[in-house]
């Protein structure tokens with residue numbers, strides 16, 4: 146048996162940082178990443194044979210748990226028929242119809258291979274459809290690593306952003322305005338001064354990349370009105386929240402709170418691929434028809450709508466559409482958050498959490514943060530000690546205080562109870 150440490154050392158010789166995506170390297174929490182060998186249901190096993198209750202679920206896709214039989218069968222059957230054709234297939238139509246059937250705001254959809262690709266394409270389409278260059282995003286929201294979206298807030302309010310990554314020319318991000326999430330005053334001023342130049346506002350409606358932060362109803366209501374008033378497209382990045390917080394995504398949650406609410410475009414990923422490389426972006430037909438080959442906005446992909454990935458996604462959507470699925474998942478997730486809060490109270494530690502559907506977050510704080518600055522001001526050292534205390538007790542949480550967590554349909558009340566018990570012990574350790 147090879148240890149995680151040996152695998153990590155070997156990986157670092159041939160892969161930058163030893164990982165193919167930075168968050169996996171445990172750099173925010175320290176320690177040695179676990180090299181996962183297999184997974185089943187709510188559990189993952191690492192190279193040393195240690196089992197963990199999995200609250201990452203591949204960062205959202207594994208909403209059914211790992212190895213769901215119906216999904217596995219669909220993938221195996223699709224693979225036998227062929228991995229990829231570079232030609233249209235019926236199953237792409239079926240998946241597009243399934244997405245459109247579940248998300249009323251979407252009239253047409255295009256399938257791609259990653260959330261980054263979907264967000265990048267939606268951004269280009271918004272700019273092409275409006276003929277405008279400027280965009281608004283919010284600090285703490287992540288929309289994938291397309292250049293124009295790797296931006297941090299500019300110095301002044303209405304000044305444009307600066308790259309968060311080397312290799313991104315300032316010319317590329319000079320049209321990107323970064324505002325504070327849930328900050329109505331900044332939103333009003335940005336539209337008052339530049340509304341006629343804004344192509345779109347891209348937002349994570351329930352943000353999972355600054356742990357778990359909801360856009361307030363007043364903020365979302367005003368954002369919708371300002372986009373409509375100024376002809377900017379409201380783009381919901383539901384790569385994480387889509388088909389995860391509710392069957393209709395976060396937009397269905399806001400539609401219950403804000404009469405008639407809907408975004409103009411939506412970006413999806415993760416759950417719709419069921420763990421395979423698949424994402425999508427969609428919206429009204431008049432906007433989507435601007436895309437090649439119909440319109441002037443180019444977008445393409447060798448493996449877009451891949452026949453094996455679409456089989457995985459379709460089978461996943463079919464399972465989560467079954468009656469009672471989200472009620473049961475929400476109950477489990479709420480039970481977890483309430484349990485963590487109770488364990489913290491017993492340990493005399495300030496901890497507060499929130500959840501929607503199968504997505505949750507918790508903070509070492511007394512009240513739920515409303516923006517990125519407050520999230521990042523919470524006790525990092527406390528979080529990191531807790532993370533490792535839980536890992537040592539067989540519970541695999543997101544390895545960073547700014548990440549959300551995920552419960553699957555495979556997590557049982559016994560798994561939740563075991564997690565809460567481990568939390569009590571880890572918190573008591575200090």
Ligand code: KE4
Nearest residue numbers: 166168204259260261287288289382384385
């Ligand atoms: P991908 O390109 O990683 O498929 O999707 C990018 C993306 C876009 N939009 C949102 C709201 C997202 O959460 C993501 C990706 N989420 C991260 C989790 N923080 C994926 C994990 C990782 O980067 O390894």
